[in-house]
Amino acid sequence: MVNISTFLVFLTLNFRYYLCAPSLGSDQDIWSDFGGGNNSFGAFGVPEDNSRLPRVLNFFPVPVEEECLSTDGRRRGICMNVYECRIQGGKSHGKCALGFGVCCVFTATCNQEIFNNLTYFVSPDFPDLTKAMTSCNLTVKKIDEEIAQIRLDFIHFNLGQPNRRTGVCEQDVFIMSGDDSRELKLCGLNSGQHIYFDVDSIRNPIQINMKLNRRAVSRLWEVIVTQIPFAQRAPTGCLQYHVGSRGIVQTMNFADNGRHLADQDYNICMRQEEGMCSIAYEPCHENSFRIAPNNNGTRRPALEDDSEGSGGGGLSRSFRECVDRIVLPCDNEDLIMLGGNGPGSCNMIHCGETLCPDGESPCRIESSSIPFTIGIHFEGNAREAPADENLGMCLLYEQLPCN
Template identity: 35%
Template structure:
């Protein structure tokens, strides 16, 4: 008898809870005054794939990433609801920032030019601050979903101190108060990315700044700003990596490589790192099939140069060898490569793959501020890589 009464009473409570939830959805005036079944549902604020889609430019996913919040949390944090998450109990909340002076405080925020998706014609400088969403964060990843600024203009200028080659007309700069400063970039960089060291203090911040040339141009960008806690997945395993690639195969390009009629950028000193995959001991690099995919510090037409012949612009590969990976180890290795041909043989006219078995896998990019020959292409570098089993 008592058991039956208990079961009946439990069913009664469930009906009351459902009725209260329905009444809560009908009117906002009774919020907080009635019991809601959904008040006891909890879920993590994990990342989610939203229903918000890219209109153009993006080379990867067609949908933006968001964070799973309740509807009220998304609204209070200034996000935009875009689909459901947490089995329908949450809202996939997407964050956008556009106005100069705004502060980015939410993980996975999309930084877009004012008036996006229309282009920006105003030439006033823009500046944004990134504050940590969690004290454990120590790094940002910037993914250029779309990125179009003025490049170098394929021109040479003289500032009185000497000729400048590859000077950016527009400039994008990423810095942090911990002392990190990325090289200035410009031009077309859709699909590129970079890591920004924010520092280990909870109060450390980063700055993302745009400065523009006076001439009017169709500028447009959308940059996904992801905050990464220290020593977690997605964090570069080696120090000093501006870019970090994963996978058995892939492609590396210098910034502003996309246009075929513009110079590579000047004053670039950074490392592109590649995660060593399980069971892989070496990595092989070769020129991409794109036109002028290896054009740095040209001393002569259609020739490649190595080591001490490369003093201005070059690619650094610590143990570059000519033998196929896994072959003889008693071969000469080179550490610098430049010219118009990738080869370990100085003044070679034929491109050959370069093998490197030094860990961690990394390619160093170095360009100075002196002018290249304007009559020769100086597009930069595009390399395909393949990891080789042990």
């Protein structure tokens, strides 16, 4: 049983917090979140209407700030007391912590700065489309030195398409950068995608800059910006990190009228679930793997094993032909045999019109190589190729149990 004197001390301290808190402006109604502002107060600031007496407790600090779900069930917020929500620039969307707090949702738009754990970055006219814009910038400040990554979840992301021949984001472009870290560049349609951006060694604010040069294009974005502490970070080298025993992975800007982006070099990683020892991949549909091979006469620099004795085949030939490529790790390096697809061989490099060799159907590739990763390597040298031959990749994956 809780000691009554301890409870009274807790109540007194919290009441002092309420009395000593900085006053709100005259235009701010502290009761608006509870259904009305025309309240009369008696002695000691207690409402004369006894039905409102329990609601004073909503101003007491919430002991632990945790994520919560807004009343519409669509957005996530942080559970905190209503006063803290107001002074931090959030909006309350329902109650939490047994009614002692509110679910505070934070949003930001162009030319603003965010300094909290969970924020929705939205286009200026959201949920309506935005047209008349040339730029949009956002500054993200780390809330703690222990923050190792920034995760972006693209709920909606619709910018202008890249150059249809080269895949370069020449007009609209989304750029994320920080200190000397490598820039992330995106454009086109990326709704449903997510990325992890490493900020462990970054001390200055992270910048998101959007250059929007096509005035006739209708744009829309809603991006969740989450700060990830070191203990919860995704593995190093993973731009995307999927959890669950099955799911779907896509290259950026994968769409019916899309084209994979140029200058992309990253890994898609799948967390190995408990009791799972291998993974299987198969195309989402018959047209979900389109990465044109190198047919324009350009060549990559020769590799170490690119010798006369190799006959121009095997691994070195794959690298030369697949300038833009997908890399699926093999189970064992001993199975990577020169000559391509002979018995016992493993082909790591994939490009062309099918994931499987010689149009094999049904197409399914299994691998026991740990960790589960897919390498995405698209050149940035503006190599021209038809858009319908470069839609990119969409794969279904399923982890398989240990035997």
